[in-house]
Amino acid sequence: MEELPKAYDPQGIEDRLYKEWEAKGHFHAKPDPKKKPYSIVIPPPNITGILHMGHALNDTLQDILIRFKRMQGFEAEWMPGTDHAGIATQNVVERKLAKEGKKRQDLGREKFIEEVWKWREEYGSTIIRQLKKLGCSCDWERTRFTMDEGLSDAVLDVFIKLYEKGLIYRGNYIINWCPRCQTALSDEESQHRDVDGMLYHIKYPIKAAKDSFVIVATTRPETMLGDVAIAVNPKDKRYKDLKGKAVMLPLVGRELKIIFDPIVDLKFGTGALKVTPAHDPVDFELGRKHNLEQINVMNDDASINSLGGDYEGLDRFEAREAILEDLKARGLFIKSEPHRHAVGHCYRCHTMVEPRLSPQWFVKMKPLAKPAIDAVKKGKIKFYPERWTKVYLDWMTNIRDWCISRQIWWGHRIPVYYCKGCKDGEGIIVSKAKPEKCPKCGSADIAQDPDVLDTWFSSWLWPFSTFGWPKETPELKYFYPTNALVTAQEIIFFWVARMIMAGIEFRGAIPFKDVYIHGTVRDITGTKMSKSLGNVIDPLDMIAKYGTDALRFSIISITAQGQDVFLSEGKFELGRNFANKLWNASRFILMNLKEDEVKADLCVFFKGAKLSLPDKWILSRFYSTLSYVTECLDEYKFNEAANSIYEFIWHEFCDWYIEIAKVTISEKSSQVILYKVLEKSLRMLHPIMPFVTDEIWRKLPREKTGADSIMIESWPHVQKEMISKDAESKMKELIEIIVAIRNIRSVWNIDPQTSVEAIMNVHEGGIEKLLRENEGFIKRTARVSSLKIGKISKPAGAAASVVGRVEIYIPLEGLIDLAKERTRLKKEEDRINHEIRSISARLKDKNFTLKAPKEVVEKQAARKDELVSQLEKLKSNLEQI
């Protein structure tokens, strides 16, 4: 057979195989009534994205599922695509323009959008190429983009549907405003971070009362320019006298009402709250309740506007300083105290968010949330790990309306037109296309709403818009609902929850059955990997250095279900070494395989073959492993699947079976089993390590009429009748004996080349038979020249060891240090004594013998017998020294 290179070198192999898979259409799936569908939609990466370890984990997991299901015979569709990422992409293109000294306003809206599309043409598919490097078997022919015609159409359709249903409205509310991106954000896009701020105590003079003040505490003194009232709790005795009075706003001179409202916390600050309805959500509510004026004192960039009087033009933080100075000058400033509190930050540029009154479009969420809550409560959608169910339900039951309009240019433009001929607020036309004239007044003076929709307003349709919705395509009918959604916890609210609502509302069915939430990839210190922190490990570097399979295997093997992953570069050696081990085992087998022997009908062979214990054992271990791995993959226990394959291939197949088979390798049964176990192991490992498995598989002798790649081969069938607990326990016993002999050799520094004589003192037929039948490989693997089995007493000057039913003697006349041997055996005796004591105590305890299951008690008793007999043997050995 063909000889393989000495070490596995992924360079060259990976790209070659990937191109071939793709060219042959192995990734493509289409509706096939004869097969069951299995589908996953990718969490679409941003077009600005570059592959990071989070993707490496996320997309490897999905690829494992898809490859596994494809092999199991499902029509497996992995729908890929990218997200236009409104704010993020606009920022990137604006930065590019800035380098040329231009602003987007210089270009104008149309030209700017053209620039973004150009940028997208050039860089937007970087991430797709990188996913290919990862080995992802996505159905690239179907690749979608959230700004594609069809998907954009779906977005407009959904907007109109919700508007007509009364679930979309426009209103002037406090929203999260990013002064840098100059747009509104949803609550989810405003990320709370603890900030060390100050709480400033300021005197507000009471009107017409000399030298009396109300002291308020605020963290944002600059907003006082928009104050319209002071609120106190009606129960607050300190402020009883304020009834019927008014307060003068310092620096501005406006008269402020005093209002009484239980929302004010008596314990916080001074118990008096300055009310700024245009700049704070609580104040906004107070303002509505008490009919207060709303004074917005800021521009879009958070500088003070003309309503801010002398402070106009100052940035919010400059204004804060200036106002504090002026207050000090007038003796109205009392003190500032350090105050740590959570403040919202823009999730795109991390600028401090300014809560601010602004007219925006909103989606009413409560009606959408209700069926989405039920779907999860009834178990139609399951979260893995299960604990995320609670997180989802808590959020959903407290859901608030979704601000969906953004004051940027890149995105789906809101399909709303305003007629200037109609009275303010009445000439709203919601329509996909621009109307010629206003249906109400006939005016042609119509302008579209300048805003675009939140990026997530297209993402939430992803599981069905990608399959062609609102058109009733065959793909949509066949592949929807999808089977699994694999994503990170950060995105549960942004995306997962909203997809569930959208799926039920627009498609009338849940979008996926399982949601697998994996952990966050962190660096070795536990910090989230991010480019700005400079602690990233670039997956592409790791692929170049260790290979894709190594990257995939390593990250999977160290990621327990739903736990965060702590990565360091050294961890990729695990996967690289494993790929190399597999490569070399295959290399050995291929060097020795006689093609004719293994091309014969294997089923016929197994019917007639008399298998040796190691043969039965390795087959049993393989099918046990296969059965467990299948179960693990179905339950999203990827690490357990990976680790049990590793354990099987390395420590059972390579360490034992191949070593044992070296003697019998030219025999038919060894040939067949080596081939069969290797070939099936490759299939079992393929979803996790797609490249090395296919490369080796192609070199195996096989019927050329079959599949041309392991990726479209079938998942091995678990042959239960091959699983033999008897073979497994017998083999375990022999392995223990071999290890004991090796141990003696090692302890007495016997040269690895030197063969020794070994004596097995046995008093029972079963074990004697077992030893005799397997004498060959025992001698070989333990380097024993002659093996005597029977009732044989210990020769003088022999080292001894007791394993289960066997006493092992290795005659080492003259080589043994008797004192050292005594200590060694004594240590062993102590260990056994200790265990006997503990088991005896248990067996004497009636509570145990009566209450524990019979099996457990029997097992303990048997264990005790074994230990006692071992102890006797040890003692007699000790006496003979």
Place this chain on the structure above:
RNA sequence: GGACGCGUAGCUCAGUUGGUUAGAGCACUACCUUGACAUGGUAGGGGUCACAGGUUCGAGUCCUGUCGCGUCCACCA
């Protein structure tokens, strides 16, 4: 303020529904370049399973509390 996760070998982590002697990888020690593999082999050392109670015949595993670390959510200005 609420919710969740984690604390197991020097390091990074597994540990199924409670049941013999708690595992792996890396690191460490000794020996080995043996015809698959030094990205390797053989043997070995190393753990009061954070702490304190409780349930149980039996707890790393279940319950309560404490301490430490981390994450998410939240309108104390």
